[in-house]
Amino acid sequence: MRVHAKRAGALLGASLVSGQAMADWTLNMAPGVTGTSNEIYDLHMTILWICVVIGIAVFGVMFWSIFAHRKSKGYKAAHFHEHTSVEVLWTIIPFVILVVMAIPATATLVDMYDSAEADIDIKITGYQWRWKYDYIDDEFGFFSNTTTPQDQIYNRLDKGENYLLEVDNPMVIPVGKKIRFLVTASDVIHSWWVPAFGVKKDAIPGFVNETWTRVDEPGIYRGQCTELCGRLHGFMPVVVKAVPQEEYDEWKAEQVANAERERELTEKDWNLDELMERGESVYASNCAACHQADGSGAPPAFPALKGSAIATEDLEAHLDVVVNGVSGTSMQAFGEQLSEVDLAAVITFERNAWGNDTGEMVTPKDVFDYKNRE
Numbered sequence: 456m457r458v459h460a461k462r463a464g465a466l467l468g469a470s471l472v473s474g475q476a477m478a479d480w481t482l483n484m485a486p487g488v489t490g491t492s493n494e495i496y497d498l499h500m501t502i503l504w505i506c507v508v509i510g511i512a513v514f515g516v517m518f519w520s521i522f523a524h525r526k527s528k529g530y531k532a533a534h535f536h537e538h539t540s541v542e543v544l545w546t547i548i549p550f551v552i553l554v555v556m557a558i559p560a561t562a563t564l565v566d567m568y569d570s571a572e573a574d575i576d577i578k579i580t581g582y583q584w585r586w587k588y589d590y591i592d593d594e595f596g597f598f599s600n601t602t603t604p605q606d607q608i609y610n611r612l613d614k615g616e617n618y619l620l621e622v623d624n625p626m627v628i629p630v631g632k633k634i635r636f637l638v639t640a641s642d643v644i645h646s647w648w649v650p651a652f653g654v655k656k657d658a659i660p661g662f663v664n665e666t667w668t669r670v671d672e673p674g675i676y677r678g679q680c681t682e683l684c685g686r687l688h689g690f691m692p693v694v695v696k697a698v699p700q701e702e703y704d705e706w707k708a709e710q711v712a713n714a715e716r717e718r719e720l721t722e723k724d725w726n727l728d729e730l731m732e733r734g735e736s737v738y739a740s741n742c743a744a745c746h747q748a749d750g751s752g753a754p755p756a757f758p759a760l761k762g763s764a765i766a767t768e769d770l771e772a773h774l775d776v777v778v779n780g781v782s783g784t785s786m787q788a789f790g791e792q793l794s795e796v797d798l799a800a801v802i803t804f805e806r807n808a809w810g811n812d813t814g815e816m817v818t819p820k821d822v823f824d825y826k827n828r829e
């Protein structure tokens with residue numbers, strides 16, 4: 456008995472602790488900040504109250520029948536197999552209820568799928584494990600990576616306010632404009648979800664799904680990938696920053712200028728120190744999650760780069776692995792994800808960091824020539 460009592464006490468204590476540790480525990484949906492999300496919320500509440508009324512009516516009649524016609528009061532159970540009026544009623548009434556529920560639901564669905572006449576088109580591509588946003592009309596794009604520190608992830612520091620919901624490059628959109636999202640994926644199925652927008656759309660390789668939003672209130676809105684997509688599925692946050700039109704125009708002009716400068720960097724004469732500095736940043740954003748910041752890896756799934764043959768011997772084999780990936784493993788093909796400058800920088804960094812010290816330098820032109828040779 457004492458053992459069972461101790462176990463029960465431990466379970467009760469654990470439940471109380473876990474209840475106190477929950478950051479946010481709610482019983483209902485939130486209205487959101489878009490017309491669509493509010494329509495979804497209103498539809499949810501309408502159907503919820505219909506279900507509540509049905510439940511009260513059905514269980515009320517059932518419990519009243521059981522209580523008022525119990526055997527102790529002398530009632531005897533009736534024996535019958537068919538009753539035409541009852542059968543007609545329990546067919547017609549649910550049909551009418553479903554029609555009443557279907558009318559607002561259909562209107563909401565039609566509105567959700569009406570992505571025509573958008574002001575801005577943004578292509579969203581899911582990768583293992585980050586998002587890429589391409590502003591199609593303005594010909595620039597960027598990757599969005601989680602920036603939650605590794606020390607928080609491995610419990611060496613306290614969790615931040617936006618733990619696993621913070622990125623280096625958020626999507627930026629203007630308020631009051633209709634934004635069409637073209638959602639796809641490069642490798643496996645992902646799902647782009649921002650609850651405050653009422654938007655959740657699967658990103659499927661080889662398919663382009665459409666959805667849209669119009670944000671009415673400036674602010675920062677956060678979401679996540681909601682399709683189990685691999686080892687780092689929980690490290691694919693979505694952050695969208697909605698800003699006034701003037702601020703958006705300034706940000707867009709800066710992004711267009713950055714894209715142009717990035718294209719010009721391909722023709723720049725780089726030295727080893729410059730490539731190492733840029734390569735360290737690229738490695739931290741794209742490679743460190745698997746191969747670790749110190750290059751030690753996490754064998755066998757993620758081999759070490761420190762002192763490895765691939766990072767110290769055949770340069771062309773190193774190029775092939777980074778550009779084309781390794782089939783059947785978690786090593787992605789970064790040839791289409793990173794620019795020639797970033798590819799050259801990260802390969803140079805891997806061949807000269809952590810004591811590898813090969814002294815070899817890969818230039819953007821080397822990467823460009825390698826891609827065209829394939």
